[in-house]
Amino acid sequence: MNERYPHRINIAIDGPAGAGKSTVARLVASTLRYVYVDTGAMYRAVTYVAIARGIRPNDEEGLASLATGLDISLLPGEEGQIVLADGDDVTGQIRTREVTASVSLVSANAGVRSRMSELQRLMAAAKGVVMDGRDIGTHVLPDAELKVFLTASPRERATRRFLELGDKPGVTLDQLEEEIALRDRMDSERDIAPLRQAPDALLIDSTGRSIAEIVDEIVSLGLAAAQTVGAREN
Known part of the structure; x- marks a missing residue:
């Protein structure tokens, strides 16, 4: 407080x-x-990792499995929020047009949304x-x-x-x-x-x-x- x-x-x-x-x-x-929580960056991180691992945006099971095991962290940085995916800084990579073109499909995945929503509620629990x-x-x-x-x-x-x-x-x-x-x-x-x-x-x-x-x-x-x-x- x-x-x-x-x-x-x-x-x-x-x-x-x-x-x-x-x-x-x-x-x-x-x-x-x-505390600022950029949920869009979280979905972009999932999308970036999916692309990097060859998981297609319409692969429902593959995306859900990826999101369940993926560790996403949002950290404050001197030039804005830093996005980590499994410990790797992906802040720059998640803003490419390739990610932008696929993020809506990835974020529509039920498993992905469920996992991201769970993480977001935990972040907001303390107000x-x-x-x-x-x-x-x-x-x-x-x-x-x-x-x-x-x-x-x-x-x-x-x-x-x-x-x-x-x-x-x-x-x-x-x-x-x-x-x-x-x-x-x-x-x-x-x-x-x-x-x-x-x-x-x-x-x-x-x-x-x-x-x-x-x-x-x-x-x-x-x-x-x-x-x-x-x-x-x-």
Whole structure:
């Protein structure tokens, strides 16, 4: 428990690919001195290891078996969160386009989701966690004291990804927008834990807004929710 923010809650931030969830969640956690859990990175780590071991994205049994025996850790680093898979640093490898193209299929696997959800709930058990993903408020942490559904227009999300790729992106902006639209559809239509806004989640559209604005808004909401929890405890 920290002295500035004594009442700890869990904050769930859901939304589609490229909405800024990871950046916003990390900054909110830093401001509140909470633990940041990037669930997308966990699914990407499973996807990367599956590709490296020759396990196809549609191999349900192979993926489930892999996830069950895979040790994934999220550690703080000077330049952001470090992702370890069986002790190996895979932080850079999980952000390739090859991983991005397969992660929706891998994350739709029942065995993979079950194991990752189990690990994520353990991380949040002590409270004081900011967790982002696609089913945190609806499935992983349905009792989170604050739930946010963060979105942005497909074009804006594609533009952000395009800029992240640097001077030689190897893909056009239109192609990225098509890929994002496809991933939105796959995430929303999957049978297991689909992308949905929780009924009690606050919708925040980040289109045309700065990261700082969004972070300030969610921090204020988090402090208000924590005060409510504190009043009940007292």
